[in-house]
Amino acid sequence: MGEFYGFDQWLIPGPAGPGTPSTKLLVATVGWTATALVARRFRVYVPNKAASASMYADLIGDAWALLVHDVHEWCRNRWHYLVPESDAERSILRGMRGDALDFQNHFLRIYRNDALDELASGDPGRQRLAAERLEQITYPGDPEVERALRAFSSASTAADPLD
Numbered sequence: 685m686g687e688f689y690g691f692d693q694w695l696i697p698g699p700a701g702p703g704t705p706s707t708k709l710l711v712a713t714v715g716w717t718a719t720a721l722v723a724r725r726f727r728v729y730v731p732n733k734a735a736s737a738s739m740y741a742d743l744i745g746d747a748w749a750l751l752v753h754d755v756h757e758w759c760r761n762r763w764h765y766l767v768p769e770s771d772a773e774r775s776i777l778r779g780m781r782g783d784a785l786d787f788q789n790h791f792l793r794i795y796r797n798d799a800l801d802e803l804a805s806g807d808p809g810r811q812r813l814a815a816e817r818l819e820q821i822t823y824p825g826d827p828e829v830e831r832a833l834r835a836f837s838s839a840s841t842a843a844d845p846l847d
Contacts, residue, residue, distance in 0.1 A: 687774075689781045692767050705767050707759035707777065714755040714784050717791045718748075724798070733760065748790065751783045796823055803832045811836055 686692065691710035698704030711733065718740040719730040726743055730736050737756040741749040758776060759765060768774055795817075802814035815836050823829045 688767070688777060689785065691781050691784065696765055698766055706765040707755075707763060707767060708765045710777075710781065710784055711755055711759045711765065714752055714787060717787055718744075718752045721791060721794070724794070748787050751780065751787055755780055755784065792821060792823075795821070796826070796829065800828065800832055803836055808840075812840075815840075 688707075688710070691713070692705040692707065694706050694708040694712075695703045696706040696708060698706070715733045715736045719736045722728065722730055722736070722739050722743055728739070728743075730739055733756060737752050740752045758773075758780070763773070768777060799814045799818050799821075802810045803818070805811060805814075815833060818829055818833055
């Protein structure tokens with residue numbers, strides 16, 4: 685509900701004192717998402733935040749690459765994680781926060797399919813992990829996810845001799 689959708693809730697030491705709102709959560713969220721997508725597709729290690737932005741641009745280079753770059757460049761390098769004071773820069777940050785939510789949803793759509801594949805894999809360890817993740821992430825009203833979780837739950841209950 686806030687101006688920056690809560691992406692400014694991580695506090696850092698700053699000019700206003702130790703409890704200064706920051707963009708660190710936005711940088712972390714976009715960076716983690718980019719890292720996960722690079723690692724998923726190319727099975728490579730992403731060593732740090734700067735590498736995440738450049739590797740995402742070089743390896744994936746899709747429409748999200750500009751957001752990943754801009755969040756890293758503006759929030760980390762230009763603003764040093766501080767929430768900007770000028771109206772123009774706050775407007776830039778507001779644009780990033782909405783795009784970051786869309787980027788997260790993009791990742792969650794991809795992850796949904798990967799998790800459903802894992803749930804159908806036949807490997808009990810991979811299935812259990814996928815079921816745990818699908819129960820933690822909300823895919824509201826998604827009949828395929830609900831069906832797959834019910835089927836896994838029924839199969840694992842039937843296979844568990846302790847129940």
